[in-house]
Structure formats: structure tokens, C-alpha cells
Amino acid sequence: EEKKSLNFIEQLIEEDLRKDFKREELQFRFPPEPNGYLHIGHAKSICLNFGLGLKYDAPVNLRFDDTNPIKEEQEYVDAIKEDVKWLGFEWSKECYASDYFQQLYNWSVEMIRNGDAYVDSQPSAAIAEQKGTPTTPGKNSPYRDRSIEENLELFRKMKDGETTEGAHVLRAKIDMASKNMLMRDPIMYRSLHKKHHRTGSDWMIYPLYDWAHGQSDYIEGVTHSFCTLEFVMHRELYEWFLEKVYEAGRVKPKQREFARLNLSYTIMSKRKLAELVNKKIVSSWDDPRMPTISGLRRRGYTPASIRKFAETIGVAKRENVIDVSLLEFFIREDLNKTAPRVMAVLDPVKLVITNYPEGEEEWLQAENNPEDESAGSREIPFSRELYIEKEDFKEEANRKFFRLTLGKEVRLKNAFIIKGESVVKNADGEITEIHCTYDPKSRSGSGTEESMRKVKGTLHWVSAKHAIEAEVRLYDRLFNVEAPDADKEKDYMEFLNPDSLNVVTGYLEPGLKEAKPLDLFQFQRLGYFNVDKDSNPDHLIFNRTVGLRDSWGS
Ligand code: ATP
Ligand code: MG
Ligand code: MG
Numbered sequence: 001e002e003k004k005s006l007n008f009i010e011q012l013i014e015e016d017l018r019k020d021f022k023r024e025e026l027q028f029r030f031p032p033e034p035n036g037y038l039h040i041g042h043a044k045s046i047c048l049n050f051g052l053g054l055k056y057d058a059p060v061n062l063r064f065d066d067t068n069p070i071k072e073e074q075e076y077v078d079a080i081k082e083d084v085k086w087l088g089f090e091w092s093k094e095c096y097a098s099d100y101f102q103q104l105y106n107w108s109v110e111m112i113r114n115g116d117a118y119v120d121s122q123p124s125a126a127i128a129e130q131k132g133t134p135t136t137p138g139k140n141s142p143y144r145d146r147s148i149e150e151n152l153e154l155f156r157k158m159k160d161g162e163t164t165e166g167a168h169v170l171r172a173k174i175d176m177a178s179k180n181m182l183m184r185d186p187i188m189y190r191s192l193h194k195k196h197h198r199t200g201s202d203w204m205i206y207p208l209y210d211w212a213h214g215q216s217d218y219i220e221g222v223t224h225s226f227c228t229l230e231f232v233m234h235r236e237l238y239e240w241f242l243e244k245v246y247e248a249g250r251v252k253p254k255q256r257e258f259a260r261l262n263l264s265y266t267i268m269s270k271r272k273l274a275e276l277v278n279k280k281i282v283s284s285w286d287d288p289r290m291p292t293i294s295g296l297r298r299r300g301y302t303p304a305s306i307r308k309f310a311e312t313i314g315v316a317k318r319e320n321v322i323d324v325s326l327l328e329f330f331i332r333e334d335l336n337k338t339a340p341r342v343m344a345v346l347d348p349v350k351l352v353i354t355n356y357p358e359g360e361e362e363w364l365q366a367e368n369n370p371e372d373e374s375a376g377s378r379e380i381p382f383s384r385e386l387y388i389e390k391e392d393f394k395e396e397a398n399r400k401f402f403r404l405t406l407g408k409e410v411r412l413k414n415a416f417i418i419k420g421e422s423v424v425k426n427a428d429g430e431i432t433e434i435h436c437t438y439d440p441k442s443r444s445g446s447g448t449e450e451s452m453r454k455v456k457g458t459l460h461w462v463s464a465k466h467a468i469e470a471e472v473r474l475y476d477r478l479f480n481v482e483a484p485d486a487d488k489e490k491d492y493m494e495f496l497n498p499d500s501l502n503v504v505t506g507y508l509e510p511g512l513k514e515a516k517p518l519d520l521f522q523f524q525r526l527g528y529f530n531v532d533k534d535s536n537p538d539h540l541i542f543n544r545t546v547g548l549r550d551s552w553g554s
Pocket of ligand 2: 033
């Protein structure tokens with residue numbers, strides 16, 4: 001029965017434990033390329049690999065696949081480490097593909113000696129042309145049968161930067177008629193006269209993914225190299241390269257593929273995310289609208305909510321699209337349990353309690369979290385002049401409007417029952433003040449008969465003279481279509497949501513003055529909000545993490 005509860009990856013591992021690997025040999029890795037910040041798709045891969053490490057008590061390496069000096073930077077290495085740690089995982093070793101450049105070079109030299117690799121000196125267009133098509137075989141390069149000596153000499157010169165950049169490549173000698181296009185003498189190295197963020201100018205050649213990745217797995221002793229489905233066709237090449245370097249008795253890694261995470265209303269390619277940053281569509285990689293892990297963190301997502309999301313979607317063998325509202329569901333569920341409740345008014349209108357003595361105030365008890373008794377309570381100020389939300393008042397309304405109208409009663413949260421009496425308007429007919437009366441005996445929690453009286457509707461409010469101001473950033477989805485980059489004919493930039501950020505001034509209960517970056521709250525009746533990393537007591541900034549319920553109605 002246990003088998004049913006295992007996902008297909010775990011089933012593969014169990015099978016391998018019966019045939020190919022000992023339990024103590026199991027080892028995994030998470031292999032990001034440091035060419036951008038990690039996104040929610042990477043979080044799926046992180047949770048998969050590190051989750052397996054925990055389940056099987058096996059090491060998991062963090063391996064930087066840093067083989068392309070053009071796009072890679074130390075900034076990205078640092079950000080990736082921070083994000084993996086923040087998600088709550090610990091890697092066993094921090095590895096770099098660039099640490100294996102010498103070993104990869106030595107193996108390539110051996111392959112040249114064995115007739116398994118050659119230097120091709122044609123322009124890339126000619127090489128591409130000779131590749132053929134999936135239904136027609138390719139043509140051999142005129143350089144395919146170059147002598148071993150000439151190959152060795154040229155390859156050494158490429159490495160040292162003594163040849164013109166781009167004039168030669170090293171190719172594996174496999175089969176130009178293979179049904180698998182990737183097996184038609186794939187390129188192993190290109191010459192690039194570029195400095196690398198770790199190896200400096202030591203290497204003027206850089207290995208390509210297929211050559212570097214499997215060998216890095218092999219060097220580290222990784223048993224299972226999990227990647228996304230686009231790599232299915234690469235598996236044959238992965239195994240071919242491994243055969244060339246494999247020594248009996250060592251662990252032979254297996255590449256296995258799972259479906260990548262696709263999220264609705266989101267793009268996830270690092271290249272496109274970088275474009276949003278570079279074109280200043282968003283403020284930075286960690287803009288709270290970005291699907292990056294750092295963006296989600298700044299938005300108020302918790303590590304637990306992201307891990308739970310990854311666990312729930314699971315691993316599949318077939319591509320699908322996950323609705324972004326599922327991710328929102330998990331942060332809402334987490335914050336409902338943990339976030340202290342507070343009151344804030346984001347679109348204020350003044351409410352004057354005409355029978356409340358002028359100049360007086362009182363402090364009322366307010367429960368911090370009805371879901372968590374241990375969260376205790378706090379005191380909030382009440383006085384004659386308050387702010388409530390504009391949309392919580394209508395002069396006249398039908399019976400379904402359970403908010404404030406003239407002549408009707410509502411309760412002010414944690415405070416008193418009030419009754420709408422009259423309005424003050426300006427010359428344009430806009431309401432500038434709502435006048436009401438209150439029932440002094442109806443204070444919440446006072447135990448009086450009046451306090452138990454049932455009225456339809458409870459409003460949040462703040463005391464006008466005590467309220468503190470804050471910049472409140474109301475975020476919405478960055479794109480307004482489900483699959484912004486599905487149509488290759490169209491630019492995904494066309495589908496940007498022009499209202500993805502709306503900045504307002506909020507009026508908050510005074511205790512929030514002390515709120516620190518990343519602190520999380522529920523603004524009652526409005527949603528979950530956290531304190532932005534740039535916030536300080538003189539200029540408070542709050543981000544809306546998510547509304548209280550799914551406003552997109554899916
Ligand atoms: P991009 O194409 O956006 O640059 P990538 O796949 O090239 O992404 P890497 O840094 O190479 O980015 O990815 C590191 C690991 O994360 C790889 O094992 C990759 O398969 C995995 N990964 C990347 N995107 C996703 C995704 N959307 N869902 C699941 N795993 C992913
Ligand atoms: Mg990649
Ligand atoms: Mg990539």
C-alpha cells in the first residue's frame with residue numbers, strides 16, 4: 001500500500017534502491033545557473049530535491065551551473081544562496097561547475113585521443129546547416145577526420161585564447177545521422193574570450209550544458225539528476241558522455257525528468273524577468289509583483305506557504321498550468337493563523353460622534369487574533385472623530401447593504417454601536433463628514449445587555465487624531481491574461497496589467513508605528529499586509545500581500 005502514496009520520482013528511487021544504488025549512496029543536487037534570481041518554478045525544484053534529501057537522509061548539493069560567463073554574476077550567486085536558506089533548506093556542499101573546468105578539459109583531451117571528439121573550424125552557420133532535419137540525416141563536417149595531433153594542438157590554443165574567438169569549437173564525434181538531433185556531433189566547448197566571475201581569465205573556452213552537467217553530477221557522486229521535461233531528449237547524450245568518462249565501481253548518475261511548474265498570470269523565464277527589471281516595468285528583481293522568491297518574500301509570503309504549495313502541486317510527468325490563486329490560497333491560510341489583526345483605513349471619510357464629549361478619549365481592548373488565544377490583546381484609542389472607509393457609508397441603501405446608512409445602526413469593531421444621523425457636504429456635493437450618535441452602554445466586551453445587541457454589519461475604523469499615516473502599496477497581478485507568453489507571435493509586454501500597483505495613504509492605529517520590515521498583519525476587512533523592507537518609523541510602507549478572499553473569482 002505504501003507504493004500508492006509515493007510520487008513517481010520516489011517510486012523511481014525505490015526501484016533504484018533495489019537494483020542500482022545503496023541507500024547510503026543516494027545524493028541529489030539543485031543546480032541553478034547564476035544568471036538571475038530564483039523564481040517560484042525554482043522553488044518547486046528546490047522543494048523536490050531538498051525534500052528528497054530529508055526523506056532519504058541523503059546529501060543535497062547546491063551546485064552553481066556557472067559555465068556561461070556572459071550572463072553570470074556574483075550578485076546572483078549571493079541571492080540564490082539567500083533564497084534557498086530562506087525557504088528553510090540546508091545544502092550539504094556548495095559546488096561550482098567552474099571548479100571542474102580542469103577535469104572537464106582533461107577528459108576532453110582524452111576523448112580527442114580516443115577519437116571521440118574533434119575541433120571543427122567552420123562558421124556556426126555551416127555547422128547548423130549540416131545538422132540536417134529530424135527526418136533527414138546531417139552531413140559530416142570536413143574537419144571530422146582531422147588528425148589527433150592537430151586536434152590536440154588546436155584545442156590547447158583555444159583554451160589559452162591563442163585562436164580567434166568563435167573560429168573553432170570542440171565537438172563530440174557521435175553520429176550525424178542519429179534520429180536524435182542532439183546526438184549529431186554536439187558542441188562540447190566554444191571559445192569565449194571573456195572573464196569568468198570565479199575563474200577570471202584562466203579559461204578562454206567554456207563547456208556547454210550537456211557536457212558540463214552530467215560530468216558535474218558524476219564528479220560529485222550525485223545519483224539522481226532531476227531536470228524538467230525539455231531535457232528528455234538530452235538524456236541519451238547525458239548517458240553517452242557519461243560512458244566516456246565512467247570508471248567501474250563509481251556511482252553512475254541518472255537523469256530523470258519531471259514537469260516544470262507553470263503558473264497562470266505569470267511569466268517565469270529568467271530572460272524575460274530580467275527584461276522587466278531592465279526596462280523598469282518593475283522596480284527590481286524583488287519587486288513584490290515579481291514571481292521571484294525574493295519578490296514573494298518582500299510581498300509577505302512565508303517560506304511555509306511556498307513549501308506547502310510545492311508539496312500540494314506535487315511532481316507530475318506531464319506539463320500543466322497551476323492557477324496562481326492556489327499559491328494565494330496557501331499564504332492566506334498561513335496568515336489567517338498567524339497574522340495579528342489591526343485596523344487601518346485606506347480611503348477615509350470623517351465620522352463625527354456628536355454625543356461623544358469633545359476633547360475626550362478612551363482606550364479600548366482589542367483582540368489580536370481570534371484564531372490564536374495566546375496572541376493576547378492590545379489597546380486602541382477611541383475619540384469623537386474617527387475615520388471609516390468611504391465605501392462603508394451610503395446615505396440611502398437597499399436592505400442588502402449591511403454597512404452604515406442614515407437612520408440605521410452598525411457596530412464599530414472593538415467599540416460601540418453607532419447610528420447614522422446626518423451628513424455634511426462640500427460645494428461639489430461630496431460628503432466631507434458623517435455625523436452619528438453612539439450608544440455609550442454598547443461597548444464590545446463590556447457584558448451589558450446593550451453590548452450584546454445584534455446589529456447587522458461591523459465596520460473597522462481609526463481615531464482621527466491618533467491615526468498614523470503610512471504609504472500603502474496595493475498590488476495586483478502583473479499580467480491580465482492567464483498565459484502572457486504563450487503566443488509566440490505576441491510580445492508578453494502587451495499583457496501587462498496597468499493597475500498592478502496603486503499607492504495610497506493609509507491611516508493606521510498608532511501601535512503600528514513600531515512595525516518592522518517583514519512584519520505581517522491582517523488589516524481587518526481589507527487583507528493581509530506586510531511591512532516593506534524600505535519602511536522606517538518616519539516613513540512607514542506597507543505592501544498588500546493578498547486580499548482576504550479571492551477577488552478574481554476562480
Ligand atoms: P530559465 O529558463 O528561466 O532561465 P532555467 O531552467 O534555465 O530557467 P536554471 O537556473 O538552469 O534555470 O534552473 C535550475 C533548476 O531549476 C533546474 O534543475 C531546472 O530544471 C529547475 N527549474 C527551472 N525552472 C523551473 C520550473 N518552472 N519548474 C520546475 N523546475 C524548474
Ligand atoms: Mg538552465
Ligand atoms: Mg536558462
